[in-house]
Amino acid sequence: MKEILLLKDGEIVLKGLNRRQFEDALKRNIKHSLSDLGRFDISSAQSTIYLRPLSDDIDLDEACDRVSRIFGIVSFSRAAVCPEKTLESVLETAPVYLEKILGSAKTFKVEAKRSDKKFPFKSPEICRETGGLLLSKFPHLSVDVHNPDVTVYVEIRDFGAYIHADPIRGAGGIPVGTGGRAAILISGGIDSPVAAYMMAKRGIKLTAIHFASPPYTSARAEEKVVKLLQKVSRYAGPMRMYTVPFTKLQEKLRDDCPEELFTIIMRRLMMQISERIAKQRDCAALITGESLGQVASQTIGALGCTDEATDMVVFRPLIGMDKQEIINISYKIDTYETSIEPYEDCCTVFTPRHPRTKPILKFVKAAQEQANFEPLIEEALNNLKITYIE
Ligand code: ATP
Numbered sequence: 085m086k087e088i089l090l091l092k093d094g095e096i097v098l099k100g101l102n103r104r105q106f107e108d109a110l111k112r113n114i115k116h117s118l119s120d121l122g123r124f125d126i127s128s129a130q131s132t133i134y135l136r137p138l139s140d141d142i143d144l145d146e147a148c149d150r151v152s153r154i155f156g157i158v159s160f161s162r163a164a165v166c167p168e169k170t171l172e173s174v175l176e177t178a179p180v181y182l183e184k185i186l187g188s189a190k191t192f193k194v195e196a197k198r199s200d201k202k203f204p205f206k207s208p209e210i211c212r213e214t215g216g217l218l219l220s221k222f223p224h225l226s227v228d229v230h231n232p233d234v235t236v237y238v239e240i241r242d243f244g245a246y247i248h249a250d251p252i253r254g255a256g257g258i259p260v261g262t263g264g265r266a267a268i269l270i271s272g273g274i275d276s277p278v279a280a281y282m283m284a285k286r287g288i289k290l291t292a293i294h295f296a297s298p299p300y301t302s303a304r305a306e307e308k309v310v311k312l313l314q315k316v317s318r319y320a321g322p323m324r325m326y327t328v329p330f331t332k333l334q335e336k337l338r339d340d341c342p343e344e345l346f347t348i349i350m351r352r353l354m355m356q357i358s359e360r361i362a363k364q365r366d367c368a369a370l371i372t373g374e375s376l377g378q379v380a381s382q383t384i385g386a387l388g389c390t391d392e393a394t395d396m397v398v399f400r401p402l403i404g405m406d407k408q409e410i411i412n413i414s415y416k417i418d419t420y421e422t423s424i425e426p427y428e429d430c431c432t433v434f435t436p437r438h439p440r441t442k443p444i445l446k447f448v449k450a451a452q453e454q455a456n457f458e459p460l461i462e463e464a465l466n467n468l469k470i471t472y473i474e
């Protein structure tokens with residue numbers, strides 16, 4: 085039996101005149117995500133995208149799995165294509181295609197959508213006929229129009245007649261690439277991969293920046309970050325990761341700055357270096373995984389000092405979230421298990437015993453200026469490593 089995927093646009097519907105642009109981006113993202121599975125025909129009408137496999141050997145389970153992670157789709161259904169666009173064909177196809185799902189249900193209802201107004205039967209007639217036939221084929225079933233176990237949909241569209249049951253929830257959000265580009269500061273922790281996912285969900289195309297301090301941080305720690313980004317890219321699409329060699333800057337920090345200001349100055353250096361990479365890569369904003377009050381460098385005062393280091397917009401999508409809420413998302417996007425692998429991060433190298441929770445900007449800036457990091461920043465920027473994440 086031939087099958088098709090019917091995808092429902094989400095917020096794109098609200099975009100008015102830009103709608104076309106959003107839909108084109110969504111189609112491009114779908115095409116890219118499925119490109120290695122085989123050829124599909126992609127078309128759209130009436131806020132539905134039709135994804136028609138062009139050969140019989142395409143793995144539709146895998147296609148559904150990938151579609152479930154594409155932002156811009158609220159829900160989707162895997163549907164049978166009736167051999168003909170007639171009521172007879174609908175009645176022949178429905179019991180065969182739905183045998184499994186109806187076999188294990190107790191109640192059902194039928195909903196018909198007839199967008200092809202030339203079809204000779206109206207929606208209530210299609211429902212009545214299909215419902216009656218299913219009741220006779222599956223005598224254990226009864227109809228429940230309010231709270232059925234299964235809703236059967238019959239759709240008579242311009243291109244054909246389709247049958248499907250309960251739709252699958254999509255990833256929501258808006259298509260990646262329609263919200264511009266931003267740089268995610270990514271560590272190996274739990275928070276920043278979640279922050280990356282959340283901004284990709286709002287249409288942001290990501291570039292990743294990671295600070296590494298070998299030999300204080302190991303190659304394994306960096307591999308862990310790559311692994312996390314691979315998981316994120318299942319939602320966010322391919323991206324580049326820039327690894328910044330941070331060792332000399334951190335050693336200078338240790339040697340030339342007051343200990344209680346290590347963390348805050350390090351955060352500022354990260355912002356300043358990231359800003360320079362971001363601007364070169366046409367990124368309009370920075371993203372971090374900071375959450376208010378989680379650690380000493382994430383108090384209002386510390387965040388104010390960090391922000392002052394850059395004039396770029398900084399997105400902190402986790403700012404008002406509890407750790408458990410963040411962890412729940414990391415489970416959902418399958419980054420949690422990797423995040424908790426015990427490798428060091430440069431943030432935990434030379435941590436001060438008593439970091440300032442209320443740093444005073446004037447003193448922070450004075451200490452940073454006196455140490456003069458600029459030559460080492462230049463050197464780090466000249467020695468970036470690029471990794472391509474697919
Ligand atoms: P995470 O779980 O993301 O590591 P965290 O709660 O451990 O966050 P910090 O270690 O203080 O908090 O880091 C705050 C934010 O700074 C991170 O969410 C991330 O955006 C950025 N960051 C931290 N370490 C690095 C790093 N090595 N490279 C790039 N960005 C980093």
Ligand code: MG
Pocket residue numbers: 271272273429431
């Ligand atoms: Mg961390």
